[in-house]
Amino acid sequence: MLNRTKLTIIAICGLFLLSSCSSNTGPTVFHLTWIPIDSLNQSLPANIRVYFGEDTNIPVRAWMVKVIPDPVTDIDVIIAPDNDNRQTPEEIYQWSMADVVINGGYFLMDKNPTEHVGLVLSDGAILEHALRSVLRNNERYYITRGALGFDSTGKMDVAWVSEKDGVLYQWDQPLENSEDKPALLPDYTQAHQWNVSNALQAGPVLISDGQIDIPVDEEVFFKTSIPKVHPRTAAGYRSDGTQIYMVVDGRQSVSRGVWLEELAGLFMDEGCVEAINLDGGGSSALVVNGILLNRPAGSQTQREVMTAIIIRNDHE
DSSP, X not given: OTTOOOOOOOOOSTTSOGGGOOTTSOOOOOOOOOEXXXXXXXXXXXXXXXXXXXXXTTTEEEEEEEEOOOTTEEEEEEEOSSTTSOBOHHHHHHHHOOSEEEEXXXXXXXXXXXXXXXXXXXXXXXXXXXXXXXXXXXXXXXXXXEEEEEOTTOOEEEEEEEEETTEEEEESSOOOOBXXXXXXXXXXXXXXXXXXXXXXXXXXXXXXXXXXXXXXTTTTOTTSSTTSSBOEEEEEEETTOOEEXXXXXXXBTTBOOBOHHHHHHHHHHTTEEEEEEXXXXXXXXXXXXXXXXXXXXXXSOOOOBSEEEEEEEOOO
16 A cells, blocks of 8 residues: 555664664664552552553653452443643542553643544543644645444444444554555445544554554554654553553653654554554553553643543442
């Protein structure tokens, strides 16, 4: 497919000194050893586990949450319950008392109330509509941008999504946009209805069909900062349904952040068959049992976000 290649990670820093491995050198290959955070895990339901990983040579610090499917586990996409649709993840925890709160999709910070960039579906209701097109280079680009969804049982899915007449559709491949050639209007006869109860758009997709596949151009993220090194939040799942959530710190001396290719590699290491990049930068935050685990953009201060994924068990 023209302008659409499977992006692979190239090793360029492995033999260099730490000082040479700056965020300007491009993606590299690294693997994290994940250590269980026992102080948190002992108070969490047995099907939810939290881990910490670090590579001091890159340097990168990251946190991972594994969720094994369980009928009593609720996984919801929510909009912050405030007048301006924005709250910090800790404030969302105080409202929800969820076991895990993780930031969600992109939003327009200069709007009041805040507006989401693309789909927000919560408990079967479309609260924000899926993106149909974006403007780049003074041209209209029709898009099928990546989305993270959950069905009524909490099963995760990652799909390229659009919307027509209030119905969500998923596509086997994203529309063939490139920087100098917008795609044609989507042909909905080539799509399938997307049957999920909770979902949000973000992107780009990181893994599809078990392979690293990062369609930056097709999802129209060219001429944005999204492909560069950043703090990151992302989600994916294994073939057995186990869900993987990651937050990677960045913009600090102990953790530079990651490229999209590096982030995809971390999910491949976990055996994920699909994964997607979520909102990052100063929005990346992971709260477990009311405790903020990471340092958003190198600070203890949390950014107010519009959407979040909340995970909670109803054993009691």
